[in-house]
Amino acid sequence: MKHIILSLTLIFAMASAAQAQCYADYKxxxxxxxxxxxxxxxxSGNCSTGNAAQQLGARLAARGWTLLQIxxxxxxxxxxxxxxxxxxxxLRF
Amino acid sequence: xxxNSTSASDMRRAGGxxxxxxxxxxxxxxxxxxxxxFLALPDAGAFDARVxxxxxxxxxxxxxxxxxxxxxxxxxxxxxxxxxxxxRLVIFVLLVFGTAMMIAALVFLVLLVSFNRRMxxxxxxxxxxxxxxxxxEENTVYLNNLGFKLTAAAMETMSVLAEARMDDDVMSxxxxxxVISGRNAADCDxxxxxxxxxxxxxxxxxxxxxxxxxxxxxxRGYMLAVEKDVIKVL
Numbered sequence: 552m553k554h555i556i557l558s559l560t561l562i563f564a565m566a567s568a569a570q571a572q573c574y575a576d577y578k579x580x581x582x583x584x585x586x587x588x589x590x591x592x593x594x595s596g597n598c599s600t601g602n603a604a605q606q607l608g609a610r611l612a613a614r615g616w617t618l619l620q621i622x623x624x625x626x627x628x629x630x631x632x633x634x635x636x637x638x639x640x641x642l643r644f
Numbered sequence: 645x646x647x648n649s650t651s652a653s654d655m656r657r658a659g660g661x662x663x664x665x666x667x668x669x670x671x672x673x674x675x676x677x678x679x680x681x682f683l684a685l686p687d688a689g690a691f692d693a694r695v696x697x698x699x700x701x702x703x704x705x706x707x708x709x710x711x712x713x714x715x716x717x718x719x720x721x722x723x724x725x726x727x728x729x730x731x732r733l734v735i736f737v738l739l740v741f742g743t744a745m746m747i748a749a750l751v752f753l754v755l756l757v758s759f760n761r762r763m764x765x766x767x768x769x770x771x772x773x774x775x776x777x778x779x780x781e782e783n784t785v786y787l788n789n790l791g792f793k794l795t796a797a798a799m800e801t802m803s804v805l806a807e808a809r810m811d812d813d814v815m816s817x818x819x820x821x822x823v824i825s826g827r828n829a830a831d832c833d834x835x836x837x838x839x840x841x842x843x844x845x846x847x848x849x850x851x852x853x854x855x856x857x858x859x860x861x862x863x864r865g866y867m868l869a870v871e872k873d874v875i876k877v878l
Contacts, residue, residue, distance in 0.1 A: 578706075584722065585695060586715060619699070638708045
């Protein structure tokens with residue numbers, strides 16, 4: 552019983568930790584004239600490509616961008632190596 | 645003769661149909677060419693889509709500089725497609741001109757054929773006087789540049805008739821006699837004028853027939869002045 556509670560707490564903690572600290576890098580475009588960008592954005596909730604695509608698609612569409620592709624999802628440890636590439640689109644959306 | 649005229653009108657009707665079909669065909673060819681022209685050339689979106697695919701397929705194309713280059717690539721593609729659009733317009737205009745030329749050529753061809761047919765008909769009708777020149781000094785009347793020598797009396801009659809024709813008058817025999825003899829028409833005999841007309845017809849008709857039909861070749865004899873392949877004996 553104690554075991555189960557402990558492992559549940561652990562899973563919950565890991566899940567909430569993942570929830571708070573999930574990021575995705577993506578590619579998006581604008582048409583006429585064609586503009587492209589690569590960016591990094593924070594994802595809330597489930598840390599999966601599908602969830603990230605859903606959230607980011609909506610967020611980008613609100614600003615006139617079309618999501619092309621989610622490259623990957625990663626935790627905070629992956630932020631630094633992508634910061635330079637994302638440039639002005641680092642955690643913008 | 646009845647057969648001939650029927651076939652001629654049939655041919656004219658067939659010719660009209662041919663022209664309609666020809667023009668319809670030319671317009672159809674133009675329409676197909678224009679359609680292919682406008683469908684075959686890529687639109688501006690094609691270049692953008694190609695660049696977009698490159699961007700998606702290469703996961704390491706993420707740095708701002710590379711992305712900027714991709715955007716420039718897409719822009720140059722768009723500029724190129726604008727050039728293509730202007731070319732397309734030029735080609736289309738030339739196509740329209742070409743079609744107009746072809747239609748004009750077809751119409752002229754048909755006109756030429758119909759003119760030829762009408763010429764043949766006119767030739768078949770026979771002698772049609774399109775110039776009548778009266779030369780009093782030579783006592784000669786020229787019909788279509790064929791000169792016919794007349795006696796002085798026949799010349800007088802001819803001149804009187806020509807003057808009357810120019811005034812759109814019709815003259816009776818006594819009036820003709822009156823004008824030529826200088827007397828009052830009421831005092832003249834109708835028969836005298838008729839005789840003058842008969843003499844004029846005899847001399848002129850005789851010469852016309854000898855010029856156009858029965859030729860007299862000096863010291864050899866007589867010959868029909870027609871082509872031998874136009875003669876048919878029923």
